[in-house]
Amino acid sequence: MKKRVSGGNSFLYFYLFTFILILKLTFLIILVNKLVYSLGRIHQSADRLIMIESIYNLGKELAHVSLNKVWLSLDIVTYIGEVGCDNTCDIAFIVIFIKLTAMKKIVVLTGAGMSAESGFETFRDAGGLWEKYPVEQVATPEGWEADPDLVTDFYNARRKQLLTAVPNRGHELLAALEKDFDVTVVTQNVDNLHERAGSSHVIHLHGELMKVTSSRDPDNPRYIRTLRDDEVIVPHGAKAADGSLLRPYIVWFGEAVPNISLAAEEASKADIFVVIGTSFNVYPAAGLIYYVPAEAPIYIIDPKEVKVESKPQMHFLRTVASKGMEELTQILQKYR
Numbered sequence: 001m002k003k004r005v006s007g008g009n010s011f012l013y014f015y016l017f018t019f020i021l022i023l024k025l026t027f028l029i030i031l032v033n034k035l036v037y038s039l040g041r042i043h044q045s046a047d048r049l050i051m052i053e054s055i056y057n058l059g060k061e062l063a064h065v066s067l068n069k070v071w072l073s074l075d076i077v078t079y080i081g082e083v084g085c086d087n088t089c090d091i092a093f094i095v096i097f098i099k100l101t102a103m104k105k106i107v108v109l110t111g112a113g114m115s116a117e118s119g120f121e122t123f124r125d126a127g128g129l130w131e132k133y134p135v136e137q138v139a140t141p142e143g144w145e146a147d148p149d150l151v152t153d154f155y156n157a158r159r160k161q162l163l164t165a166v167p168n169r170g171h172e173l174l175a176a177l178e179k180d181f182d183v184t185v186v187t188q189n190v191d192n193l194h195e196r197a198g199s200s201h202v203i204h205l206h207g208e209l210m211k212v213t214s215s216r217d218p219d220n221p222r223y224i225r226t227l228r229d230d231e232v233i234v235p236h237g238a239k240a241a242d243g244s245l246l247r248p249y250i251v252w253f254g255e256a257v258p259n260i261s262l263a264a265e266e267a268s269k270a271d272i273f274v275v276i277g278t279s280f281n282v283y284p285a286a287g288l289i290y291y292v293p294a295e296a297p298i299y300i301i302d303p304k305e306v307k308v309e310s311k312p313q314m315h316f317l318r319t320v321a322s323k324g325m326e327e328l329t330q331i332l333q334k335y336r
Contacts, residue, residue: 104335105182107270108174109288113277113302114321115189117168120161139252144215148245149236155248158209159232162191170276170321171197173329180336181272186263188278188285190250203263205285211249214240219258224249260284267291272335274328275300276321280308299328 137143138154175198177183185194185202190209194202212234214223223240238246251257263285267273273292280286289308292298300306301317301324308314315331317324 103180103182104271105184105269106177106272106274106332107184107186107266107292108274108276109267109278109285110174110185110187110189110194110276110321111278111282111285112189114170114187115165115168115191115193116277117170117320117322118165118191118193120165120191120193135253139250140254141252142254144247144252148215148247151248152234152236152238155209155250156233158190159227162209163229163232165191165193167193167197168322170325171199173322173325174276175199177329177332181332184266186266186285186288188282203259203266205251205257205259205263207248207250209248209250212238212240212246213249214242214244215247216240216242216244218247218249257284263288264291268293270296272296272332273298275302275306276324277302278306279304280306299331301325301328 133154137147138151144151171193174183174185174194178198178200183199183201185199186205187194187202188205190204190207192208192210208226210227210232212225212227214220217223223242225240227234234246240246267288268291270292273289273296275289275298278285280289289298294313296313298311298314299317300308300314301319301321303318303320305318306316317327319327
């Protein structure tokens with residue numbers, strides 16, 4: 001015979017069941033809250049990582065942003081602020097925009113062939129200056145010590161010639177590339193034709209003809225002076241600010257090349273590397289090609305055969321600087 005469950009026991013079982021259910025629900029709510037909290041922390045950490053990476057990428061990309069497009073990026077930043085996008089969105093959006101507008105970096109190594117069409121005498125070609133003047137007499141520290149007046153006269157004549165030279169079409173087209181590319185010119189030439197054509201970032205490896213300096217401390221910026229057009233004839237015995245003889249601001253044979261590290265750093269960042277009018281006979285300038293990233297295309301412009309280790313990414317344009325730059329300008333359209 002079954003026993004009947006009393007009313008008191010029924011209520012006890014009901015309360016016990018309800019208590020266990022509430023306990024389970026409470027535990028479940030706590031568990032869900034913990035899970036949501038943990039997911040939130042993970043999300044925040046991910047946001048920070050995204051922001052850090054975005055900022056890092058942004059910094060890298062800014063180095064190649066076209067200055068004539070900066071106004072547009074500022075407008076976008078203003079718009080994002082107005083619509084209330086969070087920081088991660090802001091940075092990610094800006095990074096995407098900058099990637100779309102980033103400029104390719106072109107590094108150009110130029111030699112005497114670049115200036116030959118401007119009527120400026122080269123040194124190494126047939127009929128060049130080294131056939132007329134012994135290197136040892138006019139382009140070495142020993143030559144300067146032996147006869148500073150002879151050396152001064154030699155460079156005075158070069159400056160007079162430079163005043164009559166004008167930038168050629170090659171110089172002008174190279175300067176024009178700055179509208180669409182981040183361009184650095186590394187030149188072995190001592191003339192100022194790149195600057196006169198409009199190039200804004202020029203690294204001179206072998207000095208500058210229109211500058212003079214101290215013969216005691218030639219690389220000290222305090223003593224380096226740019227000559228005006230009416231000062232190209234430096235008198236014999238002229239003195240620098242430190243009392244030593246005023247010498248040409250030229251890197252002579254046997255002297256260190258102060259800007260070679262800067263040039264190598266620029267070459268290592270090149271998206272495209274261009275060589276114009278150089279024989280690859282003069283080091284350390286000739287070694288810059290080995291700093292170029294493996295994936296970067298290399299364009300070599302010279303009417304003569306250039307003796308250099310050929311690589312798959314090398315392209316040879318066998319013509320003079322002006323014609324070569326016309327061809328290269330068309331080729332570079334695909335990199336814009």
